[in-house]
Amino acid sequence: MTRSKHTFQVCFHDAHTLLIDKPPGMVVENPSHSHEPSLKAAVQKQFPGARPVHRIDKDTSGLVLWALSDEAYRYYSTLFQQRQVGKVYHAIVCGRISTGTQTIDLPLMRTASGKGRVSHRYGRPAQTTVEPIERFRRFSLVKCEPLTGRYHQIRIHLSSIGLPIAGDVLYGGCVPRLSEIKRNYKPKAHREEPPLIGRTALHAYALRLVPYGRAEAMEWTAPYPKDFRSFLTKLRKYDQWDAFSR
Numbered sequence: 001m002t003r004s005k006h007t008f009q010v011c012f013h014d015a016h017t018l019l020i021d022k023p024p025g026m027v028v029e030n031p032s033h034s035h036e037p038s039l040k041a042a043v044q045k046q047f048p049g050a051r052p053v054h055r056i057d058k059d060t061s062g063l064v065l066w067a068l069s070d071e072a073y074r075y076y077s078t079l080f081q082q083r084q085v086g087k088v089y090h091a092i093v094c095g096r097i098s099t100g101t102q103t104i105d106l107p108l109m110r111t112a113s114g115k116g117r118v119s120h121r122y123g124r125p126a127q128t129t130v131e132p133i134e135r136f137r138r139f140s141l142v143k144c145e146p147l148t149g150r151y152h153q154i155r156i157h158l159s160s161i162g163l164p165i166a167g168d169v170l171y172g173g174c175v176p177r178l179s180e181i182k183r184n185y186k187p188k189a190h191r192e193e194p195p196l197i198g199r200t201a202l203h204a205y206a207l208r209l210v211p212y213g214r215a216e217a218m219e220w221t222a223p224y225p226k227d228f229r230s231f232l233t234k235l236r237k238y239d240q241w242d243a244f245s246r
Contacts (some may be wrong), residue, residue: 008042011063011220016072016212018043018050021222024061024199028052039064054080054149059167062089062204062222072212079209080149086208086219089144089154090133092201092231093163094174097140101131104157108150115170116152118160126150128157136239138181139166141232143205154202166231168200176231181239197231 012019022028022039029040029052043050043066053065053076065085067073079085107123110116117123127147134141140163144154155171158164164173176196179185187193208219224232 008039009222011222012211012218013047014211014213016067016069017076018047018066018068019207019220020064020066022056022061022064022204024059024225024227027058028055028064053077056204057152057155057200057202059199060089060202060204061225061228063207063220064204065207065209067212069212075212076209083147084209086206087146087204088206088208089146090203090205090224091142091144091154091158092166092197092228092235093140093142093158094138094166094176095140095163096135096137097130097132097142097163099132101129102161104128104130104161106157106160108153108156110151116150116156118156124148124150126153126157128154130158130161130163134236135241136181136235137241138239139176139235141235155200166201167195167197168202173200178234178238181235183238196234197227199227201228201231203228 009021011021027036027038030036030038040052050066050068051073053067056064067076105127106118107120108116108126109119109123129145131143132140133143146153155165155168159171164171166173166176177193178196179187179193203224206219206221208217210217
């Protein structure tokens with residue numbers, strides 16, 4: 001299927017379960033007063049009655065699980081509540097991460113303004129494991145596994161250790177531009193240089209669980225969308241540690 005802002009890819013489908021690869025820039029579900037195109041509306045045209053079991057942010061791409069029956073919805077809701085679902089996200093962050101795996105254990109709360117923050121007094125427990133996949137001069141590709149499911153958890157946790165996600169200006173992320181990584185690159189005069197990615201560079205990469213009605217666990221992965229791949233390609237070409245010594 002050709003991917004665009006308002007299309008989706010089916011990764012798995014049986015009588016009770018649907019797994020969708022969501023494109024960036026599309027909300028999973030709208031509040032009742034909004035008329036913005038949503039993934040739920042698009043999915044239900046093809047799968048009437050489908051219900052999202054969990055949600056990812058509008059800018060985030062990747063895997064979203066849906067239930068096609070009431071029994072499956074209750075089953076999957078319980079799996080998530082009991083932390084029996086393995087979730088893996090990949091993110092491109094501003095800064096160079098240290099080697100090795102680390103666990104960020106900081107309680108989080110949602111403020112009245114709609115922004116999340118760390119709060120040792122009012123926050124709920126939240127843990128995220130982070131490890132490097134690929135390191136560049138100014139950026140890093142990292143793997144994140146949220147052990148809990150708090151609001152904006154990965155974004156806040158990465159920002160809290162000085163590695164905000166590229167493009168995530170809400171939590172201190174830089175706006176990445178080619179002029180910052182490419183030697184002797186000069187943007188066109190009188191034109192604002194476009195960012196290397198126009199959203200938060202976060203992708204719901206993998207999901208592991210035992211599907212409803214089955215005995216064995218299954219795991220799925222979603223390929224990077226075009227904008228994420230393009231950003232990563234430019235980092236590999238221009239932001240390697242030795243790029244300025246060539």
